[in-house]
Amino acid sequence: MLSLAWQTVKARTSGFIGAFVAVLCGTALVAACGILMESGLRGGVPTQRYAAADVVVTGDRIVRPPGGDVLAFEHAAEQPTIPADLVAKIAAVPGVKAAVPEQTFPAVVVGPDGQVLADKPSFGHNWDSAVLAPFTLVEGRAPTADNEVVLDSALAAQAKVWVGGEVRITTRSAPVRYRVAGVAEGRGDRQAALFFSSAKASEFAGRPGQVSAIGVQGSGDLAQRLEDVLANDHVTVSSGADRSAAEFDDVSQTKSLLAILAGSFGGYAILVAIFVVASTLALTVEQRRREFALLKAVGATPRQIRKLISVETTVVSVVAGVLGSVAGIAVSHGLRGAFARIGVVPEDFALSISPIPLVAALLIGIGAARLAAWSAARRPSSINPVEALGEAAVQRKDVGRARLVIGWVLLAIGLGATTLPLFLRGPLGAAMSVMAALVMIIGLALTGPRVVGAMVRVIAPKLPGLSGYLASANVVKDSRRLAAAVTPLMLAIGFAVVNYYSQTTMTAAVQQETTRSITADHVITGVVGVPAEISQTVRDTPGVTATSLVRTQVITSSQTGDSVQVERRAANGLDATAAGVVDLGIASGSLADLTTGTVALSDAHAKWENKKVGDTVDFWFADGRPASLRVVATYRHDLAFGDYVLSSAEARAHTVAGTDTAVLVKSADVTALNDLTGRYPGLAVTSGVAAQEQSEQRTQFLLNLVAVGVILGYVAISVSNTLVMTTAARRREFALLRLVGTGRRQVVRMMRAEAVLTVGLAAVLGSVVAAVPLALLAIGLTGVPLPAGPVWVYLGVLAGAALLALISIAVPTRMSLRTRPIDTIGLRE
Incomplete structure (x- = not known):
């Protein structure tokens, strides 16, 4: 059977090109997602x-709720500290030569022009930890007094200061002058480093009895021994490449983001790949109906037909899968480059490539192809020879009852899911809109011949002219073929439109609610945060109302049946005086009661968790520390403030920076504010707070566009693939039309009319599939049924789909018409 399958593939290479391309591209996409996940x-x-x-010990950033499985965890947004007592415990482990505690805190140099030198992250440390790099003195000596500092050589040159000179440094307060005791040379340039005496570093870190990390030098299998000794201390032991995640917060965040993104993106990719491969293989098998009819007529058994199709598919999918897996390496680097350009991944972040994701992608590609082959082979292997020969001449008009039932059920489920954003606000509602559209698209794909057939019978007879008559006769008699061309085009249009406008609508809703909810006249912002003392100083000014604003996150868990769901949620820190400058839309309780040990919840989340004022809610702070706080208020404006509002002091205490994101001020006297911020380099007074969130939202928006764009690229290849296959398979039909007197131009115009009909049906169905969930999402978020975003994007999607379809149909049509009709009519299908 393998030999026969191989001979068939070689003899019908053109017939298998479509399946080959579908499997190759799908495997490449899945392999790229696997590489990104492994890199995470x-x-x-x-x-x-x-x-x-050799080893770095840090606080454990992985939050695992009790009762959850291995996948029930979340990555904390901030690096937690660890007890200083662990230094002695680690030093006692056999093989440890030195255990060096490190303190890390924000410290920024003020340049000669009075501006902070913040072109890259800048941190202060205790001088004892300099040996971990190592930083070596090239001039001067170590800092011993509280007013002394050692700068790295690049920072000293940028600040234009050397040993014996003075430099102004700001940590979490106004700049203070320090004498430069020495200049040190270290490794790399991702961060600027300042070193203080151990006592001063501990004071600046602000967490007595805690250290940021412990660097360990030793020999042997040190990491494993430390993991065994520290198993119950809630720490992470990092060695090798993992040390960079302990050192650089952006690397730690990137690793977490890549794992999450690749998982969700990979799920979409696998679903789309299976869908595309299945439709392409079904089309390939359908085009060989005469061959299978003849095999049935000469005695081939159903099992032999199924086995032949299965082996042929395996041969094609193995070759395509191997090439696609290798191509996935290039795709992953392209994605990494795109993510780096939009600021999601550091420019110097290196991917980790091993055979594991490549083999996994190959197996998924082969599995998808085998599953599609099994489904496609059911029809030609189950009918008797007489029916087979009859179906070879005239295509079947209807589809199976089971397929129709499944399709209608999926359409019903999809339509029902479109109503979820009316009850689930925020990112979850937007995600539900996309999923609902995807389910509806799959349902329409299954019911496509029936739906398209009904639409064609109404529209096709109205096509003008002889070419229109021919096109009408073709599509009415063979609506299944038209449905095969419409389906991937509809998928591309619907998927692109709903993904883009769900993001723009969500962004507009957040912007709208933020603008409405924050009633402050002025906003104080900083290049590296706003010192906490600023808000207190402003509040002490007569006639002024102000509050700190700390953008942060919390981690929550919930029980769904036997499974535990863990997720990060947006949160904010505010003062009890915030009611004068923000409007949270209080539903119950009072924001004036918001102090340390308390929390306010969004009304929707409180109802979901069955919490009310006075109850206690459990979650984890941004640094992974557990919290159990009393609810003092519930509010409605969760798009602007997230699901949790903490006291600003508590929110600050669980961040590495320990500063405010902004200070919101209700005051008409901007001059006094400018005088105050003038004493703090890097601070500025602006008139709106919404601008702070645009950068993060824009990054998330671009991230989604990149991910969706890659999938749409694959779908576009599938669209072109399907249209080329269906058109090229009609060369004998074109030859017959020409032999009975139809002119070449008439055939071209006939195909042009079919192409316009194909694009029109796909545009209508794709637009409807996107419009329903988007309208309900817009109602849920903004109160009006019109999604936000520029209309030219929608028009551009339609134009791109139309151009792709017209070219994919026109090119094979013209190529088929190049040969003489009498030569073409004798060719096999």
């Missing part, structure tokens, strides 16, 4: 500050 686990950048440390 093992990738990174070369470590710098910990290059001389």
Whole structure:
């Protein structure tokens, strides 16, 4: 059977090209997602500050709720500290030569022009930890007094200061002058480093009895021994490339983001790949109906037909899968480059490539092809020879009852899911809109011949002229073929439109609610945050109302049946005086009661968790520390403030920076504010707070566009693939039309009319599939049924789909018409 399948594939190479391309592209996309996911686990950048440390011990950023499975975890947004007592415990482990505690805190140099030198992250440390890089003195000596500092050589040159000179440094307060005791040379340039005495560094870190990390130098299997000793201390032991995640917060965040993104993006990719491969293989098998009819007529058994199709598919999918897996390496680098350009991934983040994702993608590609082959082979292998020969001449007009039932059920489920954004606001509602559209698209794909057939019978007879008559006769008699061309085009249009406008609508809703909810006259912002003392100073000014604003996150868990769901949620820190400058839309309780140990919840989340004022709610802070706070208020404006509002002091305490994101001020006297911020380099007074969130939202928006764009690229290839296959398979039909007197131009115009009909039906169905969930999402978020966003994007999607379809139909049509009709009519299908 393998030999026969191989001979068939070689003899009908053109017939298998479509399936080959579908499997190759799908495998490449899945392999790229696998590489990104593995890079989220093992990738990174070369470590710098910990290059001389064999192992680095940090606080555990992985939150695992009790009762959850291995996949029930979340990555904390901030790096937690660890007890200083662990230094002695680690030093006692056999093989440890030195255990060096490190304190890390924000510290920025003020340049000669009075501006902060913040072109890259800048942190202060205790001088004892300099050996972990190592940083070596090239001039001067170590800092011993509280007013002394050692700068790295690049920072000293930028600040134009050397040993013996003075430099102004701001940590979490106004700048203070320090004498430069020395200049040190270290490794790399991702961060600027300042070193203080141990006592001063502990004071600046602000967490007595805690350290940021412990660098360990030793020999042997040190990491494993430390993991065994520290198993109950809630720490992470990092060695090798993982040390960079302990050193650089952006690398740690990137690794977490890549794992999450690749998982969700990969799920979409696998679903689309299976869908595309299945439709392409079904079309390939359908085009060989005469061959299978003849095999049935000469005695081939159903099992032999199924086995032949299965082996042929395996041969094609193995070759395509191997090439696609290798191509996935290039795709992953392209995605990494795109993510780096929009600021999601550091420019120097290196991917981790191993055979595991490549083999997994190959197996998924082969599995998808085998599943599609099994489904496509059911019809030609089950009918008797007489029916087979009859169906070879005239295509079947209807589809199976089971397929129709499944399709109608999916359409019903999809339509029902479109109503979820009316009850689930925020990103979850937007995600539900996309999923609802995708389910509806799959349902329409299954019911396509019936739906398209009904639409064709109404529209086709109105096509003008002889070419229109021919096109009408073709599509009415063979609506299944038209449905095969319409389906992927509809998928591309619907998927592109609903993904884009769901993001723009969500962004507009957040912007709208933020603008309405924040009633402050002025906003104080900073290049590296706003010192906490600023808000207190402003509040002490007569006639002024102000509050700190700390943008942060919390981690929550919920029980759904036997499974535990863990997720990060947006949160904010505010003062009890915030009621004068923000409007949370209080539903119950009072924001005036918001102090340390309390929390306000969004009304929707409180109802979901069955919490009310006075109850206690459990969650985890941004640094992974557990919290159990009393609810003092519930509010409605969750798009602007997230699901949790903490006291600003508590929110600050669980961030590394320890500063405010902004200070919101209700005051008409901007001059006094400018005088105050003038004493703090890097601070500025603006008139709106919404601008702060645009950068993060824009990054998320671009991230989604990149991910969706890659999938749409694959769908576009599938669209072209399907249209070329269906058109090229009609060359004998074109030859017959020409032999009975139809002119070449008439055939071209006939195909042009079919192409216009194909694009029109796809545009209508794709638009409807996108319009329903988008309208309900817009109602749920903004109160009006019109999605936000520029209309030219929608028009551009339609134009791109039309151009793709017209070219994919026109090119094979003209190529088929190049040969003489008498030569073409004798060719096999």
